[in-house]
Amino acid sequence: MGRVWKARDRMLQRDVAVKEIVPPPGLTDQARQELRLRSLREARAIARLDHVNAVKVYDVLLGADGDPQIVMEYVPSRSLHDAITADGPVPPRRAAEIGLAVLGALRAAHRAGIAHRDVKPANILIGIDGRIVLTDFGLATAVEDVNLTLTGVVLGSPAYVSPERAMRGTVGPEGDLWSLGATLFAAVEGQSPYARPSSMMSLTALATEPPPPARHAGPLTPVIEGLLRKDPAERIDADTAERLLRAVLAGPATALPPAPIPTRAPAPTSAPTPAPAPIPALTPDPAPAALDAAEPSASVRRRRRSWLVAALSVLLPLGLVIGIPLAGHRAPRTTSDADLVGPPESSGPSTEATYSAPPAADGSRPLTWSVYRDSSGFTVPAPRDWRIVRRDRQVEFHEPGGERMLTVGPVDTPGGDPVGVLTSQEKDPAIGGRLRGYHRVEIAAVNYQLRAADWEWVHTGAGGIVLHVRQRVFTTSTQQSYRIVWTTPDADWPANADAFQRVTAGFRPAAPPASGGLATLTPGGTGAPKSSMTPTRSGYQLVGAASGRCLDISDPASPDPVALRIWDCRDDRGRNQLWTFGSDRSVRLGGRCLDVLNASSDEGAAIQLTTCNTTPAQQFTLNDRRQLVNAHSGMCLAVVGAGTANGASIEQRACASGAPHQQWSRR
Structure with missing residues (x-):
């Protein structure tokens, strides 16, 4: 029901996207006017949103025939649908990232009283800069005004439309969540759960068949199963979906318990959804209760029978009116000048992880995270309840009863290439005495902060355990550098490597000194900076x-x-x-x-x-x-x-x- 063009705003000298509304053939004058009202409603709906993952609207133009043209931001990108078509299904963790971004946009819309009504892979853009954008609110309508629906037409994509909308025309936040579940299913499986050769076959399957299992979902399984429950009263809400998606990103790639069945009544769809209550920052949420695998109760069976009867009673007329758019306990501290201040705030939209995942397949304990704020000014994500030990300017986080350790702290500012600095450290004759059985994995430059390099190796620890270590040395200003060191047993490295990425993504340096000479990093040293009389260069060639x-x-x-x-x-x-x-x-x-x-x-x-x-x-x-x-x-x-x-x-x-x-x- 629309075409999108790339255009040039000559006044502001920027590229924009212009959505041209193309009315379906055969509309009466009254229906055409309703469509115009709907399009203006779309513009107002998007204009009310202010979210990084929702497309922005700039203006509305009226063509010579009175049909509106909506001017929106242009996002250089390809759709999730195109990505799946070209590259195949995406990994569960990547699907969780996409799902979390889309969920954020939906929550912003629902708080404004708006239902999207057409969440699907084709309406999710993956920008070349990594930004994920939910677009095409062309079917969105203010939840409190449900009378604007075009007479005789139920708009939507049958493979992604919610059961309650297909069978009763009910529009609301719960329907958007179901469509998000179908989208996540398509992301990991390559097609929607009810993809069929025709719209009628999709709707028949939606009404008569349970959702198929997502065989490649891995840790996303509880989210998808919870969102695809046909009864809105049993479907997980946005809070639960967000918590489970964050758990996928925070924890090891193992299956999570099934999502609980909500005991709440579904929110009325005639009023805006209230803003969600904040998730507590310092107390881990308990793992969701597992569902009983026994025979469903009689009440559940009766509900399923009533759904089937209702579905069959409306399916035939629906086939005539479907319109398809074109488009534990806390360990004592051993330092007094630092604090754990809550979940990290900086990896993606948010990096708080208050869900305790089940034990990893390698037997290591799952991690929950808080932000450590050092007295020197830097902040870094750190595993909660690990023992904190300060050694000079370095802070160590030790796993209670385990071998894992995180070390973070400032080092003397490199005067040159970090790869050269680390290579010089490796050549220190004392390395062989300190690191028994040392074997280099790699030393390589990485794109991080101003300059950075990683040094990864394995060696045998004091207890005879082979340890795997990655150290990153990096410069944050002309006078500041840091190192982050992540150590785990070598056998556990594959399941723990993502933790290093989490730490580096959430690290924030202290504010740089106002003035001072350039210092130099001495190989192997972590002492005080050695002052230099050389003037500081304010930049890089x-x-x-x-x-x-x-x-x-x-x-x-x-x-x-x-x-x-x-x-x-x-x-x-x-x-x-x-x-x-x-x-x-x-x-x-x-x-x-x-x-x-x-x-x-x-x-x-x-x-x-x-x-x-x-x-x-x-x-x-x-x-x-x-x-x-x-x-x-x-x-x-x-x-x-x-x-x-x-x-x-x-x-x-x-x-x-x-x-x-x-x-x-x-x-």
Whole structure:
């Protein structure tokens, strides 16, 4: 019932998406007017939402025939449907990430009194910058105004429509949750639970068959089973779904207990859903009670029979009116200058994990997490109830009765390449005495903070247990560096490796010192910084791999916009060549930002330096292939014509693997 176009807003110089409403053929004038009202309702519905995972609406235009055209943000992306079609089903953990983002958008909509009514993979966008967006609220209607439904038409996708909506026309938050469950099923299985050759066959299966098992869901199984319960009164609510999805992301990839059957009555669908109560931050929620596998009670059997009779009574007329849119105890502390302050706040939408997963297959205890705030100012996710020991500036978290350990703390600032620093540490003759049976896994640069490298190895611990260790050394400013070390028994490493990612994703450094000389990291040392009389450089040179020359501007005093080029790297050209990387993903020089000319998504658009405005056209990520990728266009910063001579200009090009004119190193 609509077409979406990519367009250019010439006034604001940005790409937008324009949804053109295409009325179905044969509509009466009254029905056409109802459709126009519905489209305006869509615009109002989206405009009321303010959520990172919900598409934004900018304006509504009226065509010559009076049909509205809705102007929305353009998200460079592909849909989850396209991803499944091209690449196959996604892993359960990735499906949980997508589900959590969509659930956040739905909860925001439900709090505003809006039901989406068409949650499905085709309406979930996966941005090139990783953002997940729920779009096409074209079927959304204010829950308190259910009289706007087009006469004689039940809109929706039969493979994802909820049972109560298909059979009774009931619209509400519970129906959106059912559709989310069907979407998660499709994500891990490759198709919806009721995918059939025709709409009628899908609806017949929905009415007469139980949901099929999700054989590849793994730890997502309780979420999918709970969301796909046909009776809304037995379906899990948004709070439970969120807790279970977070448990999948926080815990090992093992099956969780079935979700409990709610004892609440379903919320009325004629009023907005109240804002959910916050999940307690410091007390782990108990694991959901397992369902009894015995024979269903008589009342449950009666409910199922009544559902079947109701389904059969409405199925035939529904076939004529379905419209398919086109589109334990706390260990004592041994330190007094730190605190555990609650779940982490920074990995994805939120990283709180208050659900205790079952024991992992390797026998290690599951982890629940809190945020540790150190007196020096840094914060980091840490396993709750582990013993805290301070050694000089390092903080150690020891597993009670186990071998796992997390170490976090500042180190002396590296003056050069972290890979070189770690390699020098490895060559220290004392390593062999401290790490019995040492064997390197790898030392490699990683894309983290300003500069970083990982050193991973195995060695035999004091008790004869083979330990697996990963240490990350990284720079957060010109005067600050840290290390994070994660240690587990080698046999348990596969089940515990994700914990290291959780810690590094949630780490936040202390505020950098206001002034001071540049310090130097001495291999193997963690003592106090050694002061230097060398003035601190406020930034990094970006050196092209093909040319060996630096990203440069000819005159820092030039007015906006300033053209970019490559030029010989020189210490006396700091005002022309020293770039800084902001937390908002901006790349700055002299208070101005790298920018794509006119916020263009076209290949060959110039890259310039101009006034900072925090838009995606000014957001760049240096990936692990050393490419600077623009968040708006998804293209890479490149030298025009793959040039290597002084003065060669800079543009954006489609990212190509192994293209040296697109590769940059910070120095």
